[in-house]
Amino acid sequence: MKEPGVKELARETYSDKFQHMVEIGARQAAGQIDLALLMRASIANNHYDVPGQAGPLRYQSPKLARQVIPGRGQGMIATADIAQGELLICERPLDLIRPGDADWAYGADLEEALTQRLTRRSLHEAQLIEDVCTLFDGEGSDGPRWVPHPWQPEDFAVPMPAGAGTPVLERRLGRIVKHNAHRWPGCHPQTLTPMPGLGLWLVPPMVNHALESDNRPNTAHVFIGDVMVFRATVPIQKGEEILDRYSTPLADRFQWTLHTLAAHGMRDAAYEAAAVRWEEPLEGLGAGAISETTLSSSRKLMLDSLQRMESKEVWINGLQTVSRDEYQELKERYFAAAAETRRALQEGERQELPLAPPEVRCLNLLCPLSFHFEGRSSCLELRAELARRVGLARPFHFGEVKLWAELFDRFRKMEEAGATFSTEETALRAEVDRELARCANFWEGVAQASEAQLSKEEFVLWVKGSEGFHLMWFSNFPLSKFLSGPSTAG
Ligand SMILES: C[S@@+](CC[C@H](N)C(=O)[O-])C[C@H]1O[C@@H](n2cnc3c(N)ncnc32)[C@H](O)[C@@H]1O
Structure with missing residues (x-):
C-alpha cells in the first residue's frame, strides 16, 4: 500500500483547520503567499500582527544564497535572474517588542529590552537561540557561531546553548540586537501617533546596505502587521548582491543617515562628500571625505535661497516672515535644481544624490508656504x-x-x-x-x-x-x- 503523503495524512487524521494549515504551509514554501490576505488580516488585527492561520511565513526565495562578501561579512546574492517585483523574503519575527508589551515604554531603550528578552528565552528555547546566533554579532567571523552542548542520554531536556544565562551570551545577544534588530513601525490604534517597536527577524538582516557607490538599492521592504516583506524593485541579475538601504529617503539632514551608518560601524565616502558639497557639517564623525566636486549652479542657488529662508526660523516665527517674492524665488530655484536631477537620472548620470536632504527640507517648507501664498x-x-x-x-x-x-x-x-x-x-x-x-x-x-x-x-x-x-x-x-x-x- 502507498504511504500517505503529508497532505493525505493531515486530511485523514486531523481537523479541517490542520489540513488548511498544511496547505498554506505548502503554498508558502513555494512562495505562493497571498499578500492581499495578509494585508486584510493585518487590518483586521489592528496592524499588530497577522493571525497564525495565515501561515508559518518564513519564506526566502530559492534564488537567494548567503555568501561572504569581502569587507561586508556575509550578504545575499542572487543565484538566478530575478524579475522586478519578485518576492524575495516574507517572514514573521523571531521576537518583537511592541507598544502595549510590559517591557515597552515610550523612549525606553528597546535594544536593551530586546536583549533581555532573548537572554531569558535562551534558557529554554534552543532553536530560537540557535537561529539568533546565526546573525552577525559585529565581531567579524563568518557563519554560525553557536554550538549546542552535545546531547547526552542522561540529559532530561533539550540541549542549552553554550553559555546560556551567562553574561558572555548576554553581551553577544546585545551585539546581535545592535547589528540586526529592526525598528517596527507601530502606532497608537486611535490617535495613529507613531509608537515604534523593535524586532528581530532571521533572513532580512542578511541583506546588506547599499552604499552610494553600489548604485541604488535593488530591493525594498514593508511590514504587514509583524511580517516583513521584501521585493525586488528592479530586475536583478544572477550574481548581483541584494541590497537595501538602512536609511530613509525622507531624511532631511545628512546627519540622520550618517549616524545610522555609524551605529552599524559603516561610513559612506560618497554620501559624506555629498554632505560636504551641500554644506552640512559632519558633526561627531571625525574627518569626512573631501568633496572633489562642487554643487551645480542651479543647486547652489536653491541652497542659498533655502538657507536664507531657514535663517528666519519659519517653523517657529510663522509663515508671514517670508515675503511672496522670497517664496517664489525658492520655488523656482527648487524646480530648476529638480529638473537638472531628473535629466541626469534619465541620462544615467550619477554625480549627485537623487534626493538630497536639503531638497526634502525645501519641499517640506514650500508645502505650507504654497498654501499661504497660492492656495x-x-x-x-x-x-x-x-x-x-x-x-x-x-x-x-x-x-x-x-x-x-x-x-x-x-x-x-x-x-x-x-x-x-x-x-x-x-x-x-x-x-x-x-x-x-x-x-x-x-x-x-x-x-x-x-x-x-x-x-x-x-x-x-x-x-x-x-x-x-x-x-x-x-x-x-x-x-x-x-x-x-x-x-x-x-
Ligand atoms: C544586518 S547585518 C547585514 C549582514 C552582515 N553583513 C552579516 O555578515 O551577517 C548589518 C551589518 O553588516 C555590515 N554591513 C552591511 N552593509 C555593509 C556595507 N555596505 N559595507 C560594509 N559593511 C556592511 C555592517 O557591519 C552592519 O552592521
Whole structure:
C-alpha cells in the first residue's frame, strides 16, 4: 500500500483547520503567499500582527544564497535572474517588542529590552537561540557561531546553548540586537501617533546596505502587521548582491543617515562628500571625505535661497516672515535644481544624490508656504512633488507608498466633504490614483490593477495603520482649513 503523503495524512487524521494549515504551509514554501490576505488580516488585527492561520511565513526565495562578501561579512546574492517585483523574503519575527508589551515604554531603550528578552528565552528555547546566533554579532567571523552542548542520554531536556544565562551570551545577544534588530513601525490604534517597536527577524538582516557607490538599492521592504516583506524593485541579475538601504529617503539632514551608518560601524565616502558639497557639517564623525566636486549652479542657488529662508526660523516665527517674492524665488530655484536631477537620472548620470536632504527640507517648507501664498492646489502639487522625488530616489520604498496613500486619502476626504476640484486638482488626483495603484500592485504582487484583490481604500487602510500619516505640516493640517482656506487663485 502507498504511504500517505503529508497532505493525505493531515486530511485523514486531523481537523479541517490542520489540513488548511498544511496547505498554506505548502503554498508558502513555494512562495505562493497571498499578500492581499495578509494585508486584510493585518487590518483586521489592528496592524499588530497577522493571525497564525495565515501561515508559518518564513519564506526566502530559492534564488537567494548567503555568501561572504569581502569587507561586508556575509550578504545575499542572487543565484538566478530575478524579475522586478519578485518576492524575495516574507517572514514573521523571531521576537518583537511592541507598544502595549510590559517591557515597552515610550523612549525606553528597546535594544536593551530586546536583549533581555532573548537572554531569558535562551534558557529554554534552543532553536530560537540557535537561529539568533546565526546573525552577525559585529565581531567579524563568518557563519554560525553557536554550538549546542552535545546531547547526552542522561540529559532530561533539550540541549542549552553554550553559555546560556551567562553574561558572555548576554553581551553577544546585545551585539546581535545592535547589528540586526529592526525598528517596527507601530502606532497608537486611535490617535495613529507613531509608537515604534523593535524586532528581530532571521533572513532580512542578511541583506546588506547599499552604499552610494553600489548604485541604488535593488530591493525594498514593508511590514504587514509583524511580517516583513521584501521585493525586488528592479530586475536583478544572477550574481548581483541584494541590497537595501538602512536609511530613509525622507531624511532631511545628512546627519540622520550618517549616524545610522555609524551605529552599524559603516561610513559612506560618497554620501559624506555629498554632505560636504551641500554644506552640512559632519558633526561627531571625525574627518569626512573631501568633496572633489562642487554643487551645480542651479543647486547652489536653491541652497542659498533655502538657507536664507531657514535663517528666519519659519517653523517657529510663522509663515508671514517670508515675503511672496522670497517664496517664489525658492520655488523656482527648487524646480530648476529638480529638473537638472531628473535629466541626469534619465541620462544615467550619477554625480549627485537623487534626493538630497536639503531638497526634502525645501519641499517640506514650500508645502505650507504654497498654501499661504497660492492656495490648496499648489500645496497639493508640492506634496505630490515630494512623493515623486522619493519615488525616483527609492522606488516602492514605504515612504513613497505612504505619501501617495496620504494624498489619495486627502482627496477622498475632500470629496466626501463636498469639495469641488479645479482642472489642475482633477489632473493631480488622476496621477495620485495611478501612482497609488502602481505601489499597491507592486506590494500586493499583481501585474495589473484588474487582478488586485484589495480595493485602493483597503490598501490605504493598511498603509495608514502601519505608522499612520505623520510627515511634517501637511499630515497635521486640518481638512476643514483645506476646504475653506485660501482660494486656488495666486
Ligand atoms: C544586518 S547585518 C547585514 C549582514 C552582515 N553583513 C552579516 O555578515 O551577517 C548589518 C551589518 O553588516 C555590515 N554591513 C552591511 N552593509 C555593509 C556595507 N555596505 N559595507 C560594509 N559593511 C556592511 C555592517 O557591519 C552592519 O552592521
